[in-house]
Amino acid sequence: MTNNIRYDTIVIAGTTESRQVIEEELKKGHRVLACVATKLGAEMLLDYDVDVHTGRLDEAGFVEFFRNHPCGRIIDASHPFARIVTETVKAAAGKLKIPYERFEREDLSYDYDGIIYVSDAAEAVEELNRIEGNILLTTGVNTAAVYAKGVTDAAERIYIRVLDNASSYEGCARAGYPEDHVFGQMPPFSVEDNLQLIRKTEARVMVSKDSGRTGGVDIKVEACRQAGIPLIMIRRPE
Numbered sequence: 001m002t003n004n005i006r007y008d009t010i011v012i013a014g015t016t017e018s019r020q021v022i023e024e025e026l027k028k029g030h031r032v033l034a035c036v037a038t039k040l041g042a043e044m045l046l047d048y049d050v051d052v053h054t055g056r057l058d059e060a061g062f063v064e065f066f067r068n069h070p071c072g073r074i075i076d077a078s079h080p081f082a083r084i085v086t087e088t089v090k091a092a093a094g095k096l097k098i099p100y101e102r103f104e105r106e107d108l109s110y111d112y113d114g115i116i117y118v119s120d121a122a123e124a125v126e127e128l129n130r131i132e133g134n135i136l137l138t139t140g141v142n143t144a145a146v147y148a149k150g151v152t153d154a155a156e157r158i159y160i161r162v163l164d165n166a167s168s169y170e171g172c173a174r175a176g177y178p179e180d181h182v183f184g185q186m187p188p189f190s191v192e193d194n195l196q197l198i199r200k201t202e203a204r205v206m207v208s209k210d211s212g213r214t215g216g217v218d219i220k221v222e223a224c225r226q227a228g229i230p231l232i233m234i235r236r237p238e
Contacts, residue, residue: 007033007051007071012089014041016214018077021103022048025075033069037085040165062092073099080105081209083237105212110221114230124207124232125150131230133204134159136197138220139234140209141171147207148175159201161185189216194223207232 008030011021014037022045025032032050035057036042042054057065066074074093078085086102093100118124121143128135128151137147137160144162148154160177162168164184172182183197198206208220210233217233224231 005031005051005069007031007069008073009033010035010066010069010071010074011050012074012076012078012085013045014038015077015079017103017105019044019048021075021077022050026050033071035065038167040163057088059088059092062089063095066092066096066098071098073101075101075103077103080211080236081234105214108210108212108218110218110233112221112225112231114224114228115221116230116232118232118234120234121146122150124234127232128205128207131205133157134202136201136203136206137161138206138208141168141175144172144177145175148177155181159183159197159203161197187216189219191219191223191226194220195227198223198227198229203227203229205230205232207234209234210236212236 009025010033011018011025013019013022013034018034022032022034026049033053034045034050035053036045037056039054042052045052053065074089076086076089090100116127118127121139125147128147135151135158137144137158141162144160147158151158155176155178158177159181160172161183162172164186168184169182206220206224206229208217208231209215211217221231
């Protein structure tokens with residue numbers, strides 16, 4: 001059923017940057033519809049005068065959604081590692097000839113020679129199997145199973161920090177992580193927060209995605225520098 005409201009902008013939201021985009025759009029007096037995947041994403045927008053759609057959509061779902069919610073343009077401010085979301089939204093917008101913009105996070109350069117760059121989780125696993133000792137994952141629950149299956153002695157060696165919510169704990173349990181190897185915490189984290197977890201887990205290496213300043217990567221780099229351990233960094237998708 002087509003919505004009789006026409007929006008100036010639909011924002012693919014759920015990140016800190018998406019709130020910045022929404023704030024700018026509201027300053028211009030634009031009517032905004034935000035799309036988020038989870039209830040947590042919706043809760044982030046409670047203080048904004050926007051309509052919110054919550055739920056995951058495939059390409060056909062986005063086509064139908066955009067058709068039923070006419071708008072002037074779509075701004076994709078999803079997570080830089082949510083490549084499938086970006087490809088799906090862009091394709092759906094293209095089919096309906098709706099102007100599409102991708103809002104990118106700031107790229108950072110890191111002055112630390114202990115960084116080992118890899119292209120994805122599978123390549124990170126290869127590097128981890130060349131390094132002895134405990135591992136601290138800070139890459140989230142979505143790829144937890146990749147490390148659990150691929151890393152030698154994963155159940156003993158890997159510790160993982162995830163968001164403090166039920167879905168994160170359930171995902172780690174399904175992947176086979178012992179409860180005492182899972183740390184549910186909420187960002188932002190300081191250098192000292194990271195150092196404390198490195199010490200607690202006796203980690204000899206940390207794994208992170210290159211998700212920029214918003215993802216606290218510069219803080220992780222400094223913590224690894226101070227701890228004297230390498231950081232395996234998953235490059236941002238092109």
